[in-house]
Amino acid sequence: MDSGTARERILILRKRLEEHNYRYYVLADPLVSDFEYDRLMEELIGLEREFPEHFDPASPSQRVGSDISREFTQVRHRYPMLSLGNTYSPEELAEFDRRTRKSVEGEFEYVCELKYDGVAISLTYEEGVLTRAVTRGDGEQGDDVTFNVRTIRSVPLRLKGESYPSLLEARGEILMPRRGFEKLNEEREQKGENLFANPRNAAAGTLKIQNSSVVAGRPLDCIVFGIMGEGLPFDLHYENLVRAGEWGFKVSEHTRKCNSLKEVYNFIDHWEKNRSKLPFDIDGVVIKLNDFKLHRLLGYTAKTPRWAISYKFPAERAATKLLSVDFQVGRTGAITPVANLEPVSLAGTTVRRASLHNEEQIRLHDIHTEDTVYVEKGGDIIPKIVGADTSKRVDGSRPVEYIRNCPACGTALARVPGEAKHYCPAQNTCPPQILGRIEHFVSRRAMNINMAGATAKLLVEQGLVADVGDLYSLKTEDLMQLERFALRSSQNLIKSIEQSKKAHWSRLLYALGIRFVGETVARKVAEAFPSAGRLMDAGMDELHAVDEVGEKIAASVTGYFSVESNRNIIDKLRRSGVTMEADGPEVDNAGDKLTGKKFVISGTFLRHSREGLKAIIERNGGKNISAVSPNVDFIIAGDNMGPSKLQKAKELNIPVISEEQFEDMLES
Ligand code: IVH
Numbered sequence: 001m002d003s004g005t006a007r008e009r010i011l012i013l014r015k016r017l018e019e020h021n022y023r024y025y026v027l028a029d030p031l032v033s034d035f036e037y038d039r040l041m042e043e044l045i046g047l048e049r050e051f052p053e054h055f056d057p058a059s060p061s062q063r064v065g066s067d068i069s070r071e072f073t074q075v076r077h078r079y080p081m082l083s084l085g086n087t088y089s090p091e092e093l094a095e096f097d098r099r100t101r102k103s104v105e106g107e108f109e110y111v112c113e114l115k116y117d118g119v120a121i122s123l124t125y126e127e128g129v130l131t132r133a134v135t136r137g138d139g140e141q142g143d144d145v146t147f148n149v150r151t152i153r154s155v156p157l158r159l160k161g162e163s164y165p166s167l168l169e170a171r172g173e174i175l176m177p178r179r180g181f182e183k184l185n186e187e188r189e190q191k192g193e194n195l196f197a198n199p200r201n202a203a204a205g206t207l208k209i210q211n212s213s214v215v216a217g218r219p220l221d222c223i224v225f226g227i228m229g230e231g232l233p234f235d236l237h238y239e240n241l242v243r244a245g246e247w248g249f250k251v252s253e254h255t256r257k258c259n260s261l262k263e264v265y266n267f268i269d270h271w272e273k274n275r276s277k278l279p280f281d282i283d284g285v286v287i288k289l290n291d292f293k294l295h296r297l298l299g300y301t302a303k304t305p306r307w308a309i310s311y312k313f314p315a316e317r318a319a320t321k322l323l324s325v326d327f328q329v330g331r332t333g334a335i336t337p338v339a340n341l342e343p344v345s346l347a348g349t350t351v352r353r354a355s356l357h358n359e360e361q362i363r364l365h366d367i368h369t370e371d372t373v374y375v376e377k378g379g380d381i382i383p384k385i386v387g388a389d390t391s392k393r394v395d396g397s398r399p400v401e402y403i404r405n406c407p408a409c410g411t412a413l414a415r416v417p418g419e420a421k422h423y424c425p426a427q428n429t430c431p432p433q434i435l436g437r438i439e440h441f442v443s444r445r446a447m448n449i450n451m452a453g454a455t456a457k458l459l460v461e462q463g464l465v466a467d468v469g470d471l472y473s474l475k476t477e478d479l480m481q482l483e484r485f486a487l488r489s490s491q492n493l494i495k496s497i498e499q500s501k502k503a504h505w506s507r508l509l510y511a512l513g514i515r516f517v518g519e520t521v522a523r524k525v526a527e528a529f530p531s532a533g534r535l536m537d538a539g540m541d542e543l544h545a546v547d548e549v550g551e552k553i554a555a556s557v558t559g560y561f562s563v564e565s566n567r568n569i570i571d572k573l574r575r576s577g578v579t580m581e582a583d584g585p586e587v588d589n590a591g592d593k594l595t596g597k598k599f600v601i602s603g604t605f606l607r608h609s610r611e612g613l614k615a616i617i618e619r620n621g622g623k624n625i626s627a628v629s630p631n632v633d634f635i636i637a638g639d640n641m642g643p644s645k646l647q648k649a650k651e652l653n654i655p656v657i658s659e660e661q662f663e664d665m666l667e668s
Helices: 003-026 034-050 060-064 090-103 178-190 199-207 212-216 237-246 261-277 292-298 359-364 431-442 453-461 468-473 476-480 487-500 505-511 519-528 532-537 540-544 551-562 564-575 610-619 643-652 659-667
Strands: 074-076 110-116 119-126 129-135 141-143 167-175 221-228 256-258 282-289 308-312 317-329 335-346 349-355 372-376 384-388 598-602 634-637
Touching: 003 034, 003 060, 034 060, 034 643, 060 212, 090 261, 090 282, 090 292, 090 308, 110 221, 110 237, 110 261, 110 308, 119 199, 119 221, 129 141, 167 199, 178 199, 199 212, 212 610, 221 237, 256 261, 261 282, 282 292, 317 384, 317 431, 335 372, 349 372, 349 384, 431 453, 431 468, 468 564, 476 487, 505 519, 505 532, 532 551, 532 564, 540 551, 551 564, 598 610, 598 643, 610 659, 634 643, 634 659
Parallel strands: 598 634
Antiparallel strands: 074 141, 110 256, 110 282, 119 129, 119 167, 167 221, 282 308, 317 335, 317 372, 335 349, 372 384
């Protein structure tokens, strides 16, 4: 194919893909199957790669993202991104209405919108092409996240129609629908990664990922709620939004014009009752004056417009029956009381368990057995109990009794003065603490040993492992006794344990699970004390002098090393050859084994996350490619690899390898 013919085909493909995209992500009314869409996309990507002279940042191919890691640059907003004044009651809203009517002569229209609970974004279009996407930041300047935002399918890369101004700014909210959020968290849980507390955090966290191909795989959506620029079609907000929909933006179908405060109240009332039926979270309603002339007349306070206000809903709350209370023991021995509830629907999900925090909270809320309790979802993953409906109290019910002994090992519980939680002091004998510490030790961000939670449990139960030091004495034969372990899986685990000996000293320090020593603190402490020996001899003052280390942390670290059993663990680890000193701060385990090699990763994997695999490839000089093409050297296939990729790989004769074969390749 010559360059001219390629260009023609590329343009056709782009147009078709844009249209399919719009139908699918904005109108939710697709015309073609996913397979057909993927096929067109792969053809486009292939052609664009072969004929780079036809590159276009607005091409739908840009939506798959890139593996290039980018720093975000700060960009000043053309118009500052303000926030909204909040109201919480009809009276406060009536006050806003009174104030407004004082300044405005005659009747005017309100526009009522949902208040989306996501991340604000500013989208700049020049001659109809998306050129920049910037977060709110401090309102004056924000981060340029254009590469990530291009991957969001409901953000048009090129506007439709012709009536848009040559320089246009759309303001909107990037959000993650609840279903996508739950699925993402399930995947993260399976991979042992930290969970996002709520869809807003997930959206914000995703936007800040430096690798846009990871962003492309996350279910983000973008709803536009404002249009700015010179030469807009109307001097009216609502009408401009309708037009924005025609240009290809996703605008809400729930936005309404209201002619009276009464209509506004009805809108609020309706959405307060029906918010859980929406596929995404809202935290209130926004009320704006429709006429831009009135915006100019009313103007702004220092931070907020006088022509708009938000009405915030109270946190969603549900009433349900308390069935029983469990007491959980964490890896540090901390006890958390958890309520088992009659399942109840709350903010779009079913809640069965909720935290009761600690003894004091149970007393404070006066929670009785069999009570009808109120559950709220805060910013935390696990919902919480915020009170009881005493009018529904059952005769003969009694205050929930707090336990005095550890539910797992029976040891009398203790409490540190000034701390709310009880804890079980039997660190070295209490099974859930032992198991919790091992699970933490092997986790990906700690020693990165490829061991499932169920395996750790078996090892503890069978008495093969009593502390993390014992992991290094395990033999293949020991593992083969375990259920579901055969020769190969046993050898693999031993190999993974062996490899972890090379982990940087700061990882080991984090892996020990010393209270208050998270990853960042571990890194700082390991830098200041570049060997275990030095750290064990350090006094409170020396530790305290380290950046980020306060008295509490310093006391925890010295306390840890003063316990004989802990010193024994360190000793065991040392004798097994685990790295305990560092030449300098942690550098990635880079190499050049994969220099020049191009990989496509497809499917889900047992031992690595996709991001993890990509990182290994890059650290070793390889390159990640998103689509199968003749340039690709290997395809690493996991479970559920896409059939079209497999087919293409076969056609092009590209070797398809497993995760294990890939690891062998690194070791060879
Ligand atoms: S208008 C100057 N409309 O709420 C007014 N904001 O507190 C600009 N938000 O950062 C905002 N839904 O991210 C507007 N329908 C809506 C909104 C909305 C959510 C967010 C927005 C902004 C914050 C303002």
